[in-house]
Amino acid sequence: MDVTCDLNAQATIEDCRREMAAQAARHGHTIHLAQGSPVYFNGDPAREVYCVQKGALRLSRLLCDGRRQILSFAFPGEVIGLAHDGTHHTDCEVLNDAVLSVLPTGRFAAIAHADPALASAMLRLAAQEMHDMQGHLVLLGQKSAIERLASFLALLGGRAGAASAGWVCFDLPMSRTDIGDYLGMSVETVSRAMTRLRVAGLVHLPRPDRVCLSDLAALTGFAEGEAPAPARYAA
Amino acid sequence: MDVTCDLNAQATIEDCRREMAAQAARHGHTIHLAQGSPVYFNGDPAREVYCVQKGALRLSRLLCDGRRQILSFAFPGEVIGLAHDGTHHTDCEVLNDAVLSVLPTGRFAAIAHADPALASAMLRLAAQEMHDMQGHLVLLGQKSAIERLASFLALLGGRAGAASAGWVCFDLPMSRTDIGDYLGMSVETVSRAMTRLRVAGLVHLPRPDRVCLSDLAALTGFAEGEAPAPARYAA
DNA sequence: CGGGCAATTGAGTGATGTCAACGAGGGTGG
DNA sequence: CCACCCTCGTTGACATCACTCAATTGCCCG
Structure with a gap:
């Protein structure tokens, strides 16, 4: 699935990231996490979304026998924590000392509901993320x-x-x-x-x-x- | 990136699919495509989004030397064609004789702008799709x-x-x-x-x-x- | 009935995983 | 301040899984 938001077709991905970061800064709070800290684990309720301001995160999934696939590394500007069913299905940990903007999921949804520009930006970011994941699939498969x-x-x-x-x-x-x-x-x-x-x-x-x-x-x-x-x- | 839309947290993924399909049926048109037909190619402008009603599609990406990675198979209920930058970066072809609802991208964006429920449903579908792709990454990598x-x-x-x-x-x-x-x-x-x-x-x-x-x-x-x-x- | 394509199976090769050893760097404790 | 240890990265030897090339079968369609 690839998605275009013609509404702000002139906006760059960076603009969408800034939009998200600005909303998170205004309506959420900021946390500092040391290297190695977990942000959330597989199975945790997805209560918040996070915008990376500084540092790097590691998203991964484990198989029963311990095999691990890292799904992505998240760098400043990226948004993580969106879940389709209210639960995280990945582990997320801090690689580098990191600074994150934290926005409660409910508040995010409320803002997105009231402000189509935010919903649009988020959709755009999701489409970008899917595009990146497609590249990762090609890499792993071929x-x-x-x-x-x-x-x-x-x-x-x-x-x-x-x-x-x-x-x-x-x-x-x-x-x-x-x-x-x-x-x-x-x-x-x-x-x-x-x-x-x-x-x-x-x-x-x-x-x-x-x-x-x-x-x-x-x-x-x-x-x-x-x-x-x-x-x-x-x- | 995983995303929750608390707005309709009670809604199932199926509800989101139905929402999208209903909007596509109301504001778009329907096409029938024979086995083997292309829906779009890598590099084409992303003018429309598609809801699969019947049949199956194949989304793939090619490397210069001909290696091909199939990114997903799309079955009835799924939405494809969203792009982050107005251009398709995948090939999409019909596996089975298919029936698709076609919704111009601009109109989709307009409707989503006016109707937060649709934007929310689409975001939910995107999060589900990312979850599925994560499973595919684990499969290919491990x-x-x-x-x-x-x-x-x-x-x-x-x-x-x-x-x-x-x-x-x-x-x-x-x-x-x-x-x-x-x-x-x-x-x-x-x-x-x-x-x-x-x-x-x-x-x-x-x-x-x-x-x-x-x-x-x-x-x-x-x-x-x-x-x-x-x-x-x-x- | 014959041709062509898809699927299966076999044989051999090669890329990557596994096991193991080694060296460098950093942190801790003496 | 130095010695030790532990972890990480690198390299080598070997094993193994999956790929390539090839042949065979069965099916669909002409």
């Missing part, structure tokens, strides 16, 4: 290990330094284990793929938790399968 | 081939015969290739997994395109990793 990691780094790189033509550098707030659980592969495979990307010259790692990209476009192209997948990572 | 197929058949079985305790039977409107592209595995692996489930007694196949489940709960349990994955399919 891409090789090295393409998955390239996609992930390109995604983060795009967030970090959208327009800059030169080097794009950013920190990784999550562990290799988290990356593995996001990309559907083992820690060891993440590490090996990282090494291959480094050797191929597509990424530079000043520290294990810091990434520098000399050519984001090349990395993105590789991640999207422009080069025949098997041939490229012979390097 | 499950073995046989667990993936079991999950898929259990999902369809749940749709087909929700409450019935006895046998649940249904037709598969899609090919093995489609199933493979949905589950992120090759046709051959789909076929082998199907054979293993059949031999294990979890499914019965009167015809290749018809499935009968004697114990939906057992299949679901297996699909969710209740039994240690490797041990179970020794049978």
Whole structure:
């Protein structure tokens, strides 16, 4: 499902995020959470929605036997906590020390009811989120290990330094284990793929938790399968 | 992102679907499409939203080199075509001869603006869809081939015969290739997994395109990793 | 009856998971 | 301040699951 709100077709996604953040700031309150804190767990009643102001969150789901899939990492500007049935079906934890705007679900619904612009913005954000999830599905279903990691780094790189033509550098707030659980592969495979990307010259790692990209476009192209997948990572 | 609309917290997802379908029927028009027809392609302007009344649709995304990921199959009651930026980023085609309610995007937005209940219902449907996609992410990222197929058949079985305790039977409107592209595995692996489930007694196949489940709960349990994955399919 | 497509099955290969060892960094306690 | 330990990341060796290539069967349709 993809959705357009023609009402504010001129508005950017960023505008929608700001709209949500402004409403949350006005009608809700702000909390600070330390690294590792849970925001909510699977099964908790969904009483609040959250706008990330600072830091990063990790949303995940577990299988009975402990396998974990990370569904997304939430960065500043993103909204989380909407549930279709009043209950959370994911775990949400703080990666980095985080600042969140908290808006009780009921109040959110009331405001959205009174203000079509907010409902519209929220719908737009939901559509954007679904689009991102579709990319994640393609990644997990079709891409090789090295393409998955390239996609992930390109995604983060795009967030970090959208327009800059030169080097794009950013920190990784999550562990290799988290990356593995996001990309559907083992820690060891993440590490090996990282090494291959480094050797191929597509990424530079000043520290294990810091990434520098000399050519984001090349990395993105590789991640999207422009080069025949098997041939490229012979390097 | 999970979202609750407390406004109509008592309303079921089905109610939301009916609400959307009713609005689409009142303000839009109805079309019939033959098997194999495209509804829209990646890159097309998102001018309309669609409610599936009859038949089944296939939403997919392609990589440059032809790899295809099927994002979802849409069945009666589901709404598709919402886009975050006015453009479709998926291909949508008809699996079965289908009947769709078509509602121009602009008119949808206008109605949603005037009627908070519709906006609320749509947001609810979006949250449900995100929940389903999360399940798909877990499937692709964490499950073995046989667990993936079991999950898929259990999902369809749940749709087909929700409450019935006895046998649940249904037709598969899609090919093995489609199933493979949905589950992120090759046709051959789909076929082998199907054979293993059949031999294990979890499914019965009167015809290749018809499935009968004697114990939906057992299949679901297996699909969710209740039994240690490797041990179970020794049978 | 013959052709073509879909599904299944077999054989062999290859990518990724598992198990294990090693080194680096950071925190704690002596 | 230093020593120790624990965790994280990396790398190697090996096992295994799933993919590729290939052949066969059955069905639908001409």
